[in-house]
Amino acid sequence: MAKQTSPVDWMERILADAIDSRASDIHLEPERESFNVRFRIDGILYTIESLTKYSQEKIISRIKVLSNVNITEHRLPQGGNFEFNYKDRIYNIRTSTLPTPNGEAIVLRILNREEILIRIQDLGFDKNQLETMNRLIISPHGMILTTGPSGSGKTTLLYSTLNELNKPDNNIIALEDPIEFQMPTIRQVQITEGSGLDFARAMRSVLRQDPDIIMVGEIRDPETAQMAFQAALTGILVFSTFHTLDVPGLVARLVEMGMPRSVVAQAIEGVVSSRLLRKICDSCKKPYQLSDYEKMILGDKSKGKKFQKGEGCKNCLNSGYFGRTGIFEVVHFDNEIRSSIISKEPYASLHKLLKEKGIKTLRESAIDKVFQGITTVEEIARVTGVPYEG
Ligand SMILES: [Zn+2]
Incomplete structure (x- = not known):
């Protein structure tokens, strides 16, 4: 200056x-x-x-x-x-x-309101995942959780969903810390930890407000978890975010918090994990040859396929990337998943079960986006924390 x-x-x-x-x-x-x-x-x-x-x-x-x-x-x-x-x-x-x-x-x-309110179909789900999402969010009751680290797009996903469900026949109440922006006809409550109105206290009052749908910004403590799950079991659709990496991890954390396995299994309707990947910059993308490492990651399917990468330009601050898209794992709980949780099977079996059901993992979703020319292997490595050898 x-x-x-x-x-x-x-x-x-x-x-x-x-x-x-x-x-x-x-x-x-x-x-x-x-x-x-x-x-x-x-x-x-x-x-x-x-x-x-x-x-x-x-x-x-x-x-x-x-x-x-x-x-x-x-x-x-x-x-x-x-x-x-x-x-x-x-x-x-x-x-x-x-x-x-x-x-x-x-x-x-x-x-920025426009950036937060993205329609569900524009978030980056593939066709199957979008169908599952659409089925999930019209569940009459139960709990739908989004998981991922900070900055993984889970709040945007929650807002998009609430916006989709924001219709005159629904009474929606959202408990937030902070309220990112205001949405008409949704009762939003600012949660202020330490000054009396914490998630647990707000939850108690919300249940007396005749809600159809409740959004709890984040489940952090056992008391909130207990009330949210109770609500989900008694006819309310509850949305929330949770800081874990995947579905087995989520179940493990909830059990640690003292939630009975039977409640976890019965109340959860679905779990959506998300991450954000940078998209290749359209202004500077050029064809390029995959390295051996990249071929190894993408597997035999990459043979004979053409790939592109951003060279770096003014538009993308020389990064080669412009904008982001989501990758997801969408799990709609069914009877098999529920019994696996109730019967205390090791978490590895839950992993195996999800795999057998052909539920696309975050990594598989990311690899699809490389084949579609949207992102790069380098970006997958950055987001999933795998060392990258270019
Ligand atoms: Zn560029």
């Missing part, structure tokens, strides 16, 4: 730049000698600019004023938010500060 640029102008410009480059977050990071700006785009951080320490305090103060947080507090983390109007759209910007020895680090999360 040149000395003559005001913090007000700089903020306007950096927010506009972030939105233009499709960033989900802006990171402002104080170092010893500099104040660095990074954008997260398609899940990856890019360094955008490096400012002087002179600019740091002014920008931080400006953000605190905008976010309506205590401007004189430097030693405690704070959170706030503000709205930003750009190109006829309103963006909700969520602010978080964190004290470090070099000053406060700030992250601005950019929430």
Whole structure:
């Protein structure tokens, strides 16, 4: 930031730049000698600019004023938010500060309604998975869980589903922390852990509000789990997210939380695991030869097939990727899956059972997308945590 640029102008410009480059977050990071700006785009951080320490305090103060947080507090983390109007759209910007020895680090999360409200059919499901999804979400009751690590698209999936079910004949109540954006005719409740209204307490009140569908942002504690499962067993359709990697892992965690196996088996209607993969940039994709390692991953099916990769261009910040798509594993619980859970079979047998049923795994979904020319083996390796040898 040149000395003559005001913090007000700089903020306007950096927010506009972030939105233009499709960033989900802006990171402002104080170092010893500099104040660095990074954008997260398609899940990856890019360094955008490096400012002087002179600019740091002014920008931080400006953000605190905008976010309506205590401007004189430097030693405690704070959170706030503000709205930003750009190109006829309103963006909700969520602010978080964190004290470090070099000053406060700030992250601005950019929430864009249009990007969150994607239709289910545009999320990246294949034909079979989409059919299963459509059957799952019209279940009259039961529990539908989405799983995956942070940033795996599970919240977007939940919002898309709720939006699909948001009709006059449904009473939908959503317990959220935070409310990412408001949806008409859905009763959204902001959960604030530590200030009295936690998930468990909210759940008790919600059950007296005659709901058809409840969305619980996340199941974190045994009490919430118990009430959510009870609701699912008594005629309510319950959606929630859970931090585990796959279906056997989910069952294991729920049992650890004290949920009886019979309740887990009977209440769960379906489980959807998701991850997000970057798509090859359309502006710079070129044919290329697979390496031996890539051939090994893709198997014999890759023989004689043509593959493409992004070379890197201005549009994709030289990454070769532009935008993201979801990959999924969709499991609709049937009697066999339920009895496997109830009869305490080892988790490996549940894995085996899902495989026998031909349920496509996340990895198989990802490989399909390589064959369709949407993504690369390198990207699968990044998302699934497998070392990549190009
Ligand atoms: Zn490109």
